[in-house]
Amino acid sequence: MRNALLPSFAVQAKGLSLYLFVTLVFSASALAQTQITSGTIQGTVLDANGAAVPGANVEVRNPETNFVRNVSTDDEGRFVALQLPTGRYTVTVSKQGFATLVVEKADPGVSFGAPEKKLGIKGSPTRAVILEDVPVPASRMIGEPGTGFRTALATLDHTRITIAAQAIGIAQGALDYAAGYVKQRSQFGRAIAEFQGVQFMLADMAMKLEAARQLTYHAAALSEQAMSGHKAPGLTFASSAAKCFASDMAMAITTDAVQLLGGYGYVRDFPVERMMRDAKITQIYEGTNQIQRVVMARQLLA
Ligand SMILES: Cc1cc2nc3c(=O)[nH]c(=O)nc-3n(C[C@H](O)[C@H](O)[C@H](O)COP(=O)(O)OP(=O)(O)OC[C@H]3O[C@@H](n4cnc5c(N)ncnc54)[C@H](O)[C@@H]3O)c2cc1C
Secondary structure (H helix, E strand, C coil), X not given: CCCCECCEEEEEEECCEEEEEEEEEECCCCCEEEEEEEEEEEEEEECCCCCECCCCEEEEEECCCCEEEEEECCCCCEEEEEEEEEEEXXXXXXXXXXXXXXXXXXXXXXXXXXXXXXXXXXXXXXCCEEECCCCEEHHHEECCCCCHHHHHHHHHHHHHHHHHHHHHHHHHHHHHHHHHHHHHCEECCEEHXXXXXXXXXXXXXXXXXXXXXXXXXXXXXXXXXXXXXXXXXXXXXXXXXXXXXHHHHHHHHHHHHHHHCHHHHHCCCCCHHHHHHHHHHHCCCCCCHHHHHHHHHHHHHC
């Protein structure tokens, strides 16, 4: 087997900058490391047979200043040029995935896109976060390099439950409003709450809501178990199931609430049309409900 890394440097002066053209050769079984000096670096990651390795993660780290930059290679194994301040750097190549880094709002290179114009959740502003050459100290890396994707997936097991809870809150609001309205509104000489067709709709709404709530409590209990260091088998399935079921349920309940208010359900003087628009996002973010079904099926078939 070849060495973990066989670097070959071609150094050329260009203007005032020193360009180090780096070819990083690594074996797939080991983390590759080499030392370079400051300047601008660019290169291609090659495997032991000299073939380009797309999707490799290149980390450039100055151990003295804790300055870290990460870049992934393109389809031909190339990584973009990096401007490095003075110092000596370690370049690490891995094919193991991303690193998770904490980036702060005040960091240089962090900016935000224009506020999005949305269907719902207008009380919660949504903007793209733009990161341009943001230097991040190594002390802000969560876990080891290459574990970022695993960290992100594990985080979703917990955060998806919060979307289930959000969906339940929206649905409960819509049910409460609709239940109050049907007792007040009269048609054909009586309150519409007296019509069995209306009662059955309310019963179905409350039944779905309670089922979603119990599933969410179950997922939340597993999440707490995992957070306190105990094994929580079934957490991934339960959190996806809670998010998916509660959000589908919230969409159905808020739509039925609009229906129960008739024409008034459709106008902005009453709150249920907003709840219907707000419910929609819970089926989309933190992974769409199609993706939740992919996650659940994978758990079942594993
Ligand atoms: C208001 C708002 C706030 C957001 N906040 C955040 C945030 O804070 N952080 C963050 O990271 N993201 C955030 N997002 C992004 C959100 O998580 C994504 O939009 C969402 O996960 C869906 O991804 P996508 O838009 O790329 O859809 P796509 O992946 O393009 O999906 C489009 C359609 O294809 C379907 N689809 C895709 N793949 C499959 C598959 N394998 N099988 C079946 N169907 C599939 C989807 O279900 C969907 O119906 C936010 C989005 C919005 C609208």
